[in-house]
Each structure stands twice: as C-alpha cells, then as structure tokens.
Amino acid sequence: MARKFFVGGNWKCNGTSEEVKKIVSTLNQAEVPSEDVVEVVVSPPFVFLPLVKSVLRSDFHVAAQNCWVRKGGAFTGEVSAEMLVNLSIPWVILGHSERRALLNESNDFVGDKVAYALSQGLKVIACVGETLEQRESGSTVAVVAEQTKAIAEKISNWDNVVLAYEPVWAIGTGKVATPAQAQEVHAELRKWLKDNVSAEVAASTRIIYGGISSLLS
Numbered sequence: 018m019a020r021k022f023f024v025g026g027n028w029k030c031n032g033t034s035e036e037v038k039k040i041v042s043t044l045n046q047a048e049v050p051s052e053d054v055v056e057v058v059v060s061p062p063f064v065f066l067p068l069v070k071s072v073l074r075s076d077f078h079v080a081a082q083n084c085w086v087r088k089g090g091a092f093t094g095e096v097s098a099e100m101l102v103n104l105s106i107p108w109v110i111l112g113h114s115e116r117r118a119l120l121n122e123s124n125d126f127v128g129d130k131v132a133y134a135l136s137q138g139l140k141v142i143a144c145v146g147e148t149l150e151q152r153e154s155g156s157t158v159a160v161v162a163e164q165t166k167a168i169a170e171k172i173s174n175w176d177n178v179v180l181a182y183e184p185v186w187a188i189g190t191g192k193v194a195t196p197a198q199a200q201e202v203h204a205e206l207r208k209w210l211k212d213n214v215s216a217e218v219a220a221s222t223r224i225i226y227g228g229i230s231s232l233l234s
C-alpha cells in the first residue's frame with residue numbers, strides 16, 4: 018500500500034493567541050489534496066493546543082511538541098500523554114533536536130517516551146538527526162541508526178510512528194539540506210528498518226524531512 022504523504026508544522030515556542038488564530042485562519046483557507054492523500058499536522062505550544070484544535074479545519078490535526086516519559090504525577094512543568102489523549106490531541110513530536118541538545122534528552126529517554134506515548138494511543142513524530150560535526154566526521158548514518166535503534170528496541174508496532182529526519186545543522190540555522198542529502202539518509206533509515214525491524218515496517222513507515230527545505234530557499 019502506498020504511504021500517505023505527511024506534512025507537519027512545528028511552531029516551537031512561538032506565538033500569541035492572536036497570531037495563532039491568524040495562522041490557523043490562513044491554513045483553513047489553504048487548498049490541499051484530501052486527507053486520504055496527505056495528512057496535515059500542526060504543532061503549536063501546549064497552551065495553544067485547545068485553541069488551535071477548536072478553530073482548525075477538521076481535516077487538519079494537531080500535535081503536541083513533547084510529553085512526559087511515563088504516567089503523569091508529581092512532575093512539575095510536564096504534560097502527560099494521558100492528558101493529551103484526554104483532550105483528543107492525536108499526535109506528539111518526540112526527540113526533537115532542540116530538546117535533545119538543550120534539555121539533554123538522551124536516545125534512551127526518547128525511546129522510553131516514544132514507547133509510553135504509543136502505549137497510551139498517541140501517534141508519534143519521532144525525530145532523529147546528526148549535528149554538523151557528526152556529518153563532517155562521516156558518522157551521520159551511525160548517529161541516526163543509533164537514535165532509531167533506541168526507539169526500535171522499545172516498541173513493537175510502528176503503525177503510529179512517523180520518523181522525521183531533521184539534520185541538526187539544518188534546524189533553525191537557515192542552512193538547508195538538498196533533496197539528495199535528505200533522500201540519502203532516508204534511504205539509509207529505510208534500510209536500517211528493513212535489516213533491524215522488518216521489511217513490512219521498512220515499507221510502510223513514513224520518513225519525513227524536517228528543516229528549512231532547499232525548495233524554499
């Protein structure tokens with residue numbers, strides 16, 4: 018079966034409620050192919066999730082940008098997977114490079130988060146990607162494979178996972194990966210899934226690119 022296209026917008030830690038409403042109103046007027054062809058998901062900061070969900074067209078969906086690694090409780094400042102499910106937030110981004118780098122989220126921790134979020138019924142956009150230093154030293158494939166392995170070891174069903182290849186050097190830097198550079202790593206990730214998970218998972222898992230596209234430059 019063909020993989021459905023997936024387009025996501027990560028709004029990061031930006032926006033006011035007025036700005037958020039404006040962006041949603043623009044998105045609501047956009048002409049895009051039907052939901053059967055392309056899934057469109059936007060990811061506002063936590064506090065705007067209910068607002069965005071209430072005004073966003075019904076064929077587009079929302080994603081949280083993070084969630085806690087296990088059941089909620091005494092974890093000040095965190096938001097649990099259960100809370101997202103309770104508010105019918107279908108998606109969550111996990112393992113974003115900004116959180117890996119700035120908040121020291123390890124491969125293991127991200128793997129645990131992905132497993133827990135999936136166990137609660139969330140769909141996960143799991144991010145992997147190498148730094149510029151890692152790319153220049155030739156370890157891109159090893160780095161993304163290690164990050165993917167930490168997830169693969171903890172989950173048994175990939176149906177609700179979208180793998181996002183987001184090279185750190187192309188995130189928020191204005192630098193862009195060429196389509197060929199993105200495709201090369203996507204192919205390696207698909208091969209990794211085939212060799213280490215299964216041919217079915219390799220064929221069905223959507224792998225997307227994150228970072229400013231060279232198509233936009």
Ligand SMILES: O=C(CO)COP(=O)(O)O
Nearest residue numbers: 027187188189227228229
């Ligand atoms: O982080 C991103 C997607 O998750 C993309 O970031 P930029 O658009 O800032 O490069």
